[in-house]
Amino acid sequence: MILLVPRQTASNGWQIATPVMAVLATMVTGGLLFAIMGYDPVAAIRTIFWDPLFGPAASYSRPQLLIKAAPLILIASGLAIGFRAGIWNIGAEGQYIIGALTGAAVALALYPLEAWWLFPLMVLAGLAGGWAWGMIPAMLRNWFGASEILVSLMLVYVAQRVAAWMAFGPMRNPEGMGFPGSRNLQQYPSAANPELIAGTGAHWGVVAAALAVLATWVLMSRHIRGFHIRAAGTAPRAARFAGVSPTTLVAFCLGLSGALAGAAGLFEVAGPAGQVTDKLGTGYGFTAIIVAFLGRLHPVGILLAGLLLALTYIGGELAQLTMSLPAATVQVFQGMLLFFLLGFDVLTRFRIRRRLRA
Amino acid sequence: MTDIAVFRAEGIGKSYPGVRANDDVSFSVRAGEIHALLGENGAGKSTLVKMIYGLVRPDDGQMWLAGSLHAPADPRAARAAGVAMVFQHFSLFDALTVAENIALGMESPPPRRELSARITKVSHDFGLPLNPARRIVTLSAGERQRVEIIRCLLQDPRLLIMDEPTSVLTPQEAELLFATLRKLAAGGTAILYISHKLDEIRAHCDRATILRHGKVVDSCDPRAHSARDLAAMMVGGQMRVIDRSGRQAGEVLLQVTALSQPAPNAEGTALKDVALTLRAGEILGIGGVAGNGQEELLAALSGEVRSAPGSVVLEGTDLSAQGPEPRRVAGLLTAPEDRLGHAAVPDFSLTENTLLTAGARKGLVRRGMIDHGAARDYALAVIQGFDVRTPGPHVPARALSGGNLQKFVIGREVMQDPRVLVVNQPTWGVDAGAAAAVRQSLLDLARQGAGVIVISQDLDELLELSDRFCALNEGRLSPPVPTEGLTLDRIGLMLGGAHGMEEARP
Numbered sequence: 001m002i003l004l005v006p007r008q009t010a011s012n013g014w015q016i017a018t019p020v021m022a023v024l025a026t027m028v029t030g031g032l033l034f035a036i037m038g039y040d041p042v043a044a045i046r047t048i049f050w051d052p053l054f055g056p057a058a059s060y061s062r063p064q065l066l067i068k069a070a071p072l073i074l075i076a077s078g079l080a081i082g083f084r085a086g087i088w089n090i091g092a093e094g095q096y097i098i099g100a101l102t103g104a105a106v107a108l109a110l111y112p113l114e115a116w117w118l119f120p121l122m123v124l125a126g127l128a129g130g131w132a133w134g135m136i137p138a139m140l141r142n143w144f145g146a147s148e149i150l151v152s153l154m155l156v157y158v159a160q161r162v163a164a165w166m167a168f169g170p171m172r173n174p175e176g177m178g179f180p181g182s183r184n185l186q187q188y189p190s191a192a193n194p195e196l197i198a199g200t201g202a203h204w205g206v207v208a209a210a211l212a213v214l215a216t217w218v219l220m221s222r223h224i225r226g227f228h229i230r231a232a233g234t235a236p237r238a239a240r241f242a243g244v245s246p247t248t249l250v251a252f253c254l255g256l257s258g259a260l261a262g263a264a265g266l267f268e269v270a271g272p273a274g275q276v277t278d279k280l281g282t283g284y285g286f287t288a289i290i291v292a293f294l295g296r297l298h299p300v301g302i303l304l305a306g307l308l309l310a311l312t313y314i315g316g317e318l319a320q321l322t323m324s325l326p327a328a329t330v331q332v333f334q335g336m337l338l339f340f341l342l343g344f345d346v347l348t349r350f351r352i353r354r355r356l357r358a
Numbered sequence: 359m360t361d362i363a364v365f366r367a368e369g370i371g372k373s374y375p376g377v378r379a380n381d382d383v384s385f386s387v388r389a390g391e392i393h394a395l396l397g398e399n400g401a402g403k404s405t406l407v408k409m410i411y412g413l414v415r416p417d418d419g420q421m422w423l424a425g426s427l428h429a430p431a432d433p434r435a436a437r438a439a440g441v442a443m444v445f446q447h448f449s450l451f452d453a454l455t456v457a458e459n460i461a462l463g464m465e466s467p468p469p470r471r472e473l474s475a476r477i478t479k480v481s482h483d484f485g486l487p488l489n490p491a492r493r494i495v496t497l498s499a500g501e502r503q504r505v506e507i508i509r510c511l512l513q514d515p516r517l518l519i520m521d522e523p524t525s526v527l528t529p530q531e532a533e534l535l536f537a538t539l540r541k542l543a544a545g546g547t548a549i550l551y552i553s554h555k556l557d558e559i560r561a562h563c564d565r566a567t568i569l570r571h572g573k574v575v576d577s578c579d580p581r582a583h584s585a586r587d588l589a590a591m592m593v594g595g596q597m598r599v600i601d602r603s604g605r606q607a608g609e610v611l612l613q614v615t616a617l618s619q620p621a622p623n624a625e626g627t628a629l630k631d632v633a634l635t636l637r638a639g640e641i642l643g644i645g646g647v648a649g650n651g652q653e654e655l656l657a658a659l660s661g662e663v664r665s666a667p668g669s670v671v672l673e674g675t676d677l678s679a680q681g682p683e684p685r686r687v688a689g690l691l692t693a694p695e696d697r698l699g700h701a702a703v704p705d706f707s708l709t710e711n712t713l714l715t716a717g718a719r720k721g722l723v724r725r726g727m728i729d730h731g732a733a734r735d736y737a738l739a740v741i742q743g744f745d746v747r748t749p750g751p752h753v754p755a756r757a758l759s760g761g762n763l764q765k766f767v768i769g770r771e772v773m774q775d776p777r778v779l780v781v782n783q784p785t786w787g788v789d790a791g792a793a794a795a796v797r798q799s800l801l802d803l804a805r806q807g808a809g810v811i812v813i814s815q816d817l818d819e820l821l822e823l824s825d826r827f828c829a830l831n832e833g834r835l836s837p838p839v840p841t842e843g844l845t846l847d848r849i850g851l852m853l854g855g856a857h858g859m860e861e862a863r864p
Contacts, residue, residue, distance in 0.1 A: 224723045227713055235703040240662050241694060242714040243683035 004350040014348040019294050019301070022340035023308065029340075030333055039323060047323055048315030048333070057318070063201030064314045065307065067272050071096070071264035073209040073306035075288035077216045078257030080297040084220070085229040086236070087253040091137065091152030092261040093285025094159035095130040099262020100269035101166055102129025104276045107191035108171055108182055118190040119204075122266055130262015131255050133159065138254035142247040148254060156285070164278035171276045182276035185269065193271030205267030209306075212260060217299035229253070261285055287313075290338045309334065364389045364548035365410070365428070365517050370419035372405055378572050379405040383419070385567040385574060387517065387548040392539055394559040394580060395552045396592055397569035403552050406569070407519050410550075411443045412436035424516055434465075440516035444506045444523055450494045457490035460509045480511050484538045500531035507538070518542065519550045524558060536562045556585040556851075568592055589851055607825065608638030611809040612690070612778045617669040619658055627651040629658060632835045634828065636778060636809040641800065642838065643824025644813045645849060651833035652813050653695065656782045659811075660692035661685040672778060687718050689777030693767055695786060695813075697760065701767045704756035708748065709737040711755050712770060719774045736773075744769030745795060761792035772799050779803060780811040785819060797823055817849055827852075 027049070031041035052061040075092045082089050089095075103126030110118060137151035171182040185191045193203045220226035232239035232249055240246065264284065269276060291309050295301030316330030363386040370383040380402045387393040397403050408414040410421065412430030421428040423439050430436035433443075450459050457474045461467035468476070474490040481488040486504045494502060503523060510518055520539075524532040539549055539562070553559055559566060559580050566580040568591045576591045583591075617632040629651050636642050646652060657663040659670065661682035670678040672690050680688075694700045702711045712733050717723035722733045737751035744765040748758055755763055764784070771779055784800065785793035800823060804810045813830070814820050820827060826838040829852035836852055 222728055224713065224717060224726050224728055227710070227728060231703050231706070231714065234705045235699045237696070237700045238703045238714060241660060241682060241692075241700055243661070243681050243686075245681065 003353040005353050006350055011348050018344040021344050025340040026336045047319045052314040061314050065310050066201040066206050068310035068313045069306045070205040070209040071284045072288050072291045074212050074264040075261045076291035076302045077212040078260030080292040082253035082257050084233045084297050085253050086233045088149045089152050089254055089257045090149050091156045092288055093281050094156035095133045095258040095261035096265035096285045097159040097163050097281045098133040099126040099130035100265030100280050103266030104269050114190045126262045126266025127259040131259040134254040134258020138251045141250055163280045167276050167278045184274045186274040193267050203271045213299045213303050290334055362389050366422045368420050370416050372417050381572045383574050389546045389548055390543045391564045392543055392549045392551055394563035394566040396566050401569040402572035442510035442513050442515035443519040446521045448502050452495040456492050456505050463509050481508055484541055517548045521552045556588050607640045611638050612636040613671040617665055627833045629654050630833045638807050639804055641804045641810045641824045643820035643827045644830050645820050646830035650830050659780045691771045691776035692780040693771050695782040697763045702755040707752050709734045709751040712736045716774055740769040765792055768796050772803055778809040782813040
């Protein structure tokens with residue numbers, strides 16, 4: 001008989017080992033799945049995890065790594081802060097979309113003005129849009145006790161409808177021959193979020209993601225507010241005793257994670273995506289939840305997990321192209337990753353003991 | 359009333375690490391008798407009834423129920439033997455109906471219709487009207503207790519144990535409960551009734567067994583004694599010599615006026631027009647039975663709960679709208695009763711736990727940035743200054759024993775040199791050595807000119823420490839009485855809810 005014995009304190013070794021084990025288990029199970037489906041498992045795993053970086057087409061796919069990882073890391077950095085406090089923002093996808101819309105709106109309203117301050121203003125607008133969308137669940141929770149999980153999640157679908165309306169209505173390109181979608185911001189120099197160093201994929205969003213990792217690390221480990229957030233997550237009464245106001249904390253965490261998601265949306269719409277369409281949301285906001293947990297809610301972990309999840313995106317696409325694996329592969333992989341991570345997490349808080357039946 | 363002992367205990371003993379909870383306890387409960395078990399908090403009442411109900415096994419001694427040896431392995435065995443118990447806290451599912459809840463607690467519940475009929479019958483027989491189809495969530499506290507009682511009555515118990523049943527009842531509901539207990543006793547059931555409400559026991563109980571420090575100190579007919587006598591038996595007759603040397607009451611530090619707060623939740627207590635004045639160099643003791651507003655008073659003083667303007671004033675500064683942090687900066691520090699999860703974060707190291715309250719006063723946090731070195735130094739200073747037994751400041755709070763963590767928590771506040779320190783249950787569950795150290799630190803603090811409020815259920819502690827004494831009763835604070843010359847029985851009366859303290863004062 002196997003017994004689970006609680007540990008006095010969470011094991012540090014397992015904290016680091018379980019994400020690695022989760023990745024390995026995902027590879028093995030994914031490989032099995034491919035084998036059952038009739039694909040060569042080794043080739044599939046190699047195509048997903050190895051080829052994007054070192055394969056024959058790596059020169060194309062490598063820059064994609066930073067492009068995909070930047071929004072994931074930026075969003076997950078914000079989410080992780082709330083998760084540490086026990087405040088569950090599940091709607092980063094919606095905040096991402098609204099941030100993209102408000103940021104793009106600034107550029108589209110001022111077109112064709114060229115000025116150095118236009119792009120910074122767009123970033124501010126993106127932050128503000130995401131922040132405002134995040135504050136809706138925050139206020140509803142503070143005023144009426146509504147679950148921020150449900151409200152933030154449902155607001156994703158509202159945001160998607162808003163994006164569709166904008167793409168077909170107010171933001172449609174007047175010179176676009178009636179096609180849905182806004183002007184292409186990449187062709188509007190003051191508003192574009194260009195590749196900063198050719199061939200790397202690094203745009204301003206990558207810079208922002210790096211800054212976010214650094215800033216959240218300082219906040220969580222060096223600043224008293226981060227201390228209060230961590231205290232509130234593990235012992236809410238003690239946090240209140242220390243002087244943390246629960247309502248302020250809810251507003252801070254949802255506002256901050258919303259703002260970062262909004263900024264991620266803006267960098268995407270002004271850069272890789274280029275224009276406002278009804279397909280603005282590509283799931284970064286949801287995948288970032290996996291990134292946050294896989295990264296143990298720690299800034300450095302989030303950095304690594306963001307890169308890994310970006311790899312599954314690119315590798316999945318590559319596998320679709322070269323091996324004609326189904327498009328759902330990426331999602332299956334990401335889902336399995338979270339599943340195994342949560343499963344192995346038992347090991348950080350419990351010891352496994354064997355007991356023989358008498 | 360017959361003379362047959364339904365239940366008998368002989369030489370029952372039970373030890374926990376560091377505590378002798380019960381020592382050589384012998385008593386018996388006769389059929390048809392309402393038998394009171396009387397004692398202070400920590401006197402060993404709940405340990406004793408837990409053993410009767412099979413939740414805890416005695417170390418020594420034997421129990422008999424209806425003539426046969428009673429050694430239940432678990433509550434189910436105890437129930438099968440005829441013991442039923444109504445706990446202070448109900449275990450009912452809010453979303454289910456009365457009948458469903460009762461069925462859940464039965465070994466083999468009869469068909470629902472039959473059960474409902476039996477519930478209706480029993481509830482009417484005993485004058486406890488209850489509709490079996492009602493959902494628990496719609497019931498008052500008194501009605502919920504009826505569900506628990508009827509659940510017990512359906513078992514036809516020989517011995518019914520009631521743990522402070524009237525603490526959740528209105529006076530009218532309490533009267534109804536006693537009428538029911540009378541009927542039940544008349545039918546031959548033995549009732550063991552736990553309470554520290556002396557008036558209630560004198561009015562309704564046939565006999566009383568009094569426990570103090572785990573031992574039976576007396577057994578009597580409560581009707582033949584005054585509440586004063588019972589209180590004296592409960593707390594022990596002697597007075598201690600208190601050394602208040604070097605302490606001189608100075609200027610007013612803390613002024614609390616007309617402090618009223620609604621109850622924070624269903625189990626909380628509302629504060630009603632609390633007023634107190636605390637002077638420099640003085641220790642004010644606040645006694646009271648648990649759940650009479652202690653936690654709520656501490657929260658209103660710590661700043662966790664804000665109150666009406668002007669209700670909390672420290673040295674002329676109105677702090678009633680301020681949160682905990684500004685109050686600490688002003689010099690008003692507190693230490694809550696619950697060490698793990700309220701006064702300290704269990705998963706955090708002792709170093710990190712200093713940041714919970716000492717950030718501003720000890721310069722551990724500057725412009726929002728944490729100085730980890732300074733925090734560790736302060737944790738070390740507290741560990742050394744208060745003899746906290748731990749491998750070091752990196753150890754998480756949950757790994758410390760209760761007494762050691764309490765020394766750390768009190769030390770963390772005392773060493774911040776507060777103007778006013780408010781502590782709730784400073785030595786609860788702490789071994790004698792640590793308790794003495796904590797008390798000494800509070801005395802020293804007052805000697806240095808700070809004001810100290812000690813909220814406690816330990817009367818000896820309050821008498822040893824405080825210059826003046828108030829009782830907290832259902833959220834009301836009595837006017838203070840000087841501790842000097844105060845006898846324990848008078849304190850017992852103030853706590854037991856026997857009113858008239860005000861009139862009795864000279």
